[in-house]
Amino acid sequence: MNADLLVVGSGFFGLTIAERAANELGLNVVVIDRRPHIGGNAFSEAEPETGIEVHRYGAHLFHTSNERVWEYVNRFTSFTGYVHRVYTRHDGEVFPMPINLGTINQFFRAAYGPEEARALIREQAGELAGTDPQNLNDKGIQLIGRPLYEAFIKHYTAKQWQTDPKDLPASVIARLPVRYTYDNRYFNDTHEGLPVDGYTAWLERMADNPRIEVRLDTDFFAGDHDFASKNVLGRLPIVYTGPVDRYFDYAEGALSWRTLDFEEEVLPVGDFQGTSVMNYPDEDVPFTRIHEFRHFHPERDYPTDKTVIMREFSRFAEPGDEPYYPVNTAEDRERLLAYRDLAHGERNVLFGGRLGTYKYLDMHMAIGSALSMFDNKIAPALRAGASFESGGVEA
Numbered sequence: 001m002n003a004d005l006l007v008v009g010s011g012f013f014g015l016t017i018a019e020r021a022a023n024e025l026g027l028n029v030v031v032i033d034r035r036p037h038i039g040g041n042a043f044s045e046a047e048p049e050t051g052i053e054v055h056r057y058g059a060h061l062f063h064t065s066n067e068r069v070w071e072y073v074n075r076f077t078s079f080t081g082y083v084h085r086v087y088t089r090h091d092g093e094v095f096p097m098p099i100n101l102g103t104i105n106q107f108f109r110a111a112y113g114p115e116e117a118r119a120l121i122r123e124q125a126g127e128l129a130g131t132d133p134q135n136l137n138d139k140g141i142q143l144i145g146r147p148l149y150e151a152f153i154k155h156y157t158a159k160q161w162q163t164d165p166k167d168l169p170a171s172v173i174a175r176l177p178v179r180y181t182y183d184n185r186y187f188n189d190t191h192e193g194l195p196v197d198g199y200t201a202w203l204e205r206m207a208d209n210p211r212i213e214v215r216l217d218t219d220f221f222a223g224d225h226d227f228a229s230k231n232v233l234g235r236l237p238i239v240y241t242g243p244v245d246r247y248f249d250y251a252e253g254a255l256s257w258r259t260l261d262f263e264e265e266v267l268p269v270g271d272f273q274g275t276s277v278m279n280y281p282d283e284d285v286p287f288t289r290i291h292e293f294r295h296f297h298p299e300r301d302y303p304t305d306k307t308v309i310m311r312e313f314s315r316f317a318e319p320g321d322e323p324y325y326p327v328n329t330a331e332d333r334e335r336l337l338a339y340r341d342l343a344h345g346e347r348n349v350l351f352g353g354r355l356g357t358y359k360y361l362d363m364h365m366a367i368g369s370a371l372s373m374f375d376n377k378i379a380p381a382l383r384a385g386a387s388f389e390s391g392g393v394e395a
């Protein structure tokens, strides 16, 4: 194919750019991915023995309050009415999560109303009242008091981050809501649901255009294929969604990531845990949570005598591991600034997506950020038949 634009990476960021460039500008776009499948981390497939859809890189729940993104994604898929709820198993008992009035009353064997519960938590958090906690441990105690913090947050966080919560920034926990109602929805967004025909059908529909060619098993930095970096850099506009440090050959040092190990099992029972996600916040259990995929699609006709579960373990990524979550130490942030400068100086290459910007992005954020990059940088430049003025990083 005679390409007008090369996209490196077929995740949601790369596919959104490719779809817009092909449909809106009529450009020929080649998308390459080093993996053997489309879709980046949102890829899913049927587990062969049961037919149950498994999200290969961990459970993916779509949710957004961004109307533009919602309208855009609905062009490629419709969504089920699935509403995400999480439960957590502490000390042989199951509680609703995030912490809400139900969790508080069950934990304290009480029947508090919202104001009584607030007063209790205020009292329990009193040891840190009026301070401005800088680490996750102190922030957690200030938000919910020590007993709830130690039951549900402390060890879960230590397992997930492999770091003492005293050494983690307070901001990590600020994401976790505490509700003084019985509302136990996990997300607060306006729109939520799972793609009716699965993630891979949605991702494939985005690339379903004769002007888009997807080449799998094709690494930008390896081999001598037509779209290898050495053959295209400086000759073709490129949107790069791989790791930013890899692009610059780790010149400023490697950015650190957490990775996950997934242990999948097919069990000879129709239902293992009665819900899609069960967290395990206790210290003596090595995994953080168990996903049971059948519960993401109660509307589907899955076998009633088998189920698929996946235990999730978290650890620091070594070279060769999949990078999942940016660790974001002070050293990482310094390196990232240096890489941003390098990226800005790179002619004809734009950096985007989770790996290209070293930012945790939910799917709707990756899609929203790609739509903005298309509007602000790609369409103005390529509509005029020019190239990108200089490189850049999408915020």
Ligand code: FAD
Residues within 6 Å of the ligand: 008, 009, 010, 011, 012, 013, 014, 032, 033, 034, 035, 039, 040, 041, 042, 057, 058, 059, 060, 061, 062, 063, 218, 219, 220, 221, 241, 242, 243, 260, 324, 325, 352, 353, 354, 355, 361, 362, 363, 364, 366
């Ligand atoms: P990716 O999906 O990572 O795609 C990047 C692609 O680039 C990959 O396919 C990779 O193979 C390819 N690539 C890299 N280097 C090269 C190279 N050298 N040559 C060729 N190709 C290359 N979001 C939600 O909204 N809800 C969720 O519940 C949710 N759960 C998540 C759970 C986990 C465990 C993780 C890790 C993420 C989760 N996300 C979730 C986030 C979601 O996965 C991302 O928002 C989305 O994948 C970002 O898309 P992307 O295109 O930026 O990156």
Ligand code: UDP
Residues within 6 Å of the ligand: 088, 097, 152, 153, 154, 156, 157, 160, 172, 173, 175, 176, 279, 281
């Ligand atoms: N968290 C926790 N216990 C839980 C769930 C979450 O301590 O049962 C904390 C933990 O520190 C985690 C943060 O809240 O890193 C954000 O949780 P979220 O579920 O958003 O993490 P993700 O699903 O993105 O990994």
